[in-house]
Amino acid sequence: MKATAIREDTRARVEDALRDRFSQHTEAAEAYGAEFASLWRTAADHALGGKLIRPCLLLDVHHALTPDADAEHPPHAAVEIATCIELLHYAFLLHDDVIDGDLTRRGRPNLIGELAARGGTGDDEARLHWARSSAILMGDLLLSAALMGFSRADLPSGTRSALLDLVDEAIRETVAGEHTDVALSLGMLGSDLSTVLSMSANKTAAYSFTLPLRVAALLAGASPAADEALRRAGRHLGLAYQLQDDVLCAFGDHRTHGKDAFSDLREGKETAIIAFARTTSTWSRIAPRFGSAALSLQDTIGMRDLLRECGAERFVTGLIDDQLDAVRALMAEAEATGEISANAARAVLVSASRLEGRRA
Known part of the structure; x- marks a missing residue:
């Protein structure tokens, strides 16, 4: 398999692992109400589809350092750890958007921008506070999820x-x-x-x-x-x-x-x-x-x-x-x-x- 095809396969594996993580967390969040589950679904929509620079770098170099490894099928533990690094990345992005007051990312409203624009009974200031608070809390949750993943690695x-x-x-x-x-x-x-x-x-x-x-x-x-x-x-x-x-x-x-x-x-x-x-x-x-x-x-x-x-x-x-x-x-x-x-x-x-x- 050519290098470009291998890299796309690697990206797909990480993307699938990320999607599985968000699905599991969304399912668990259902027990705490539709609003909380919706927050997880919205976060997944913004986190998925990125460039995956960090996990792909890890897996590319890991394969290069292990000559006998199968490039098409990197070890499960390596994929899981690479996925956790991407969760860590998105946690930092959420906190960064709050700190910087940003409402857009990747050419569209970020998590804060989307939540603030959804409407509701509050005024603009209240909705923005709700959206930023949600981003802080989701960032905390993803940081925790990443750390749990690292600690449970096989x-x-x-x-x-x-x-x-x-x-x-x-x-x-x-x-x-x-x-x-x-x-x-x-x-x-x-x-x-x-x-x-x-x-x-x-x-x-x-x-x-x-x-x-x-x-x-x-x-x-x-x-x-x-x-x-x-x-x-x-x-x-x-x-x-x-x-x-x-x-x-x-x-x-x-x-x-x-x-x-x-x-x-x-x-x-x-x-x-x-x-x-x-x-x-x-x-x-x-x-x-x-x-x-x-x-x-x-x-x-x-x-x-x-x-x-x-x-x-x-x-x-x-x-x-x-x-x-x-x-x-x-x-x-x-x-x-x-x-x-x-x-x-x-x-x-x-x-x-x-x-x-x-x-x-």
Whole structure:
């Protein structure tokens, strides 16, 4: 079977596992009333159909690290753990949407936006509070479901313990990054490029790239040297991914990437784009409107043009290239020293190549 067909089969297996998880939880929720069961069904509708970057990365690299494995039929435990990482991802997205005040995702209303628009007896403010509260609670439930799945994985006790340590570290690092992100946006911390880059890597790389790569190494019984090489690669991939998100929000086409157009500029997000712009003479023309919720489309387009003029877009695009170059150099070195196999290095590089030119 060709690699593309194998990957689609892997995606299908993870999607089926996710659908089964949501079906089980929805059925259990029926005992607590139709409204609660409806919340689970709505969450499933928003969680399913994603790109599945994290579970596919885990399963691709795990297969590359285990030469005798059947690519068409990855181990059940690996698929279940990959599925739990996707549940963890959606839990974080729900909480993130509450923190950022976002109502759209993937080009349509997110869970909050859909629940708030359903109507009911309350006014707009009451419905929005209900919708955000529901998102927080569903995020908590999915975080719990993911942790239960990790803890019940059919693994030797030592491997399961190591897995839980990796998950615990990833959650802690992600929350620390998100906490810093909020503090920067509210002016609770001074903004500088080093702090912003560290925050960006922590909130995205830890669970989106480092965790899947290190879990793949753990399940394959890879060496500590391989684990360290993949940890470092995940850090670079995650930072590149987050920087790309920042560029897409400020300069991309929202009809393609599906995010709320210019939301970072209205929310006053302290991205690497803004950290660079702060160091230029153009910042005095950007600052008065940055972070204003009342920004018009014309205002945001004007701010975007100023960010381009001062070189911020070019600077951050260069940072993305640097991170992807670092992954290539790291994999070449790890392969040359025998820390990881050529197949494993290639699997990581394929993931890096998918990030190049990303528009969604």
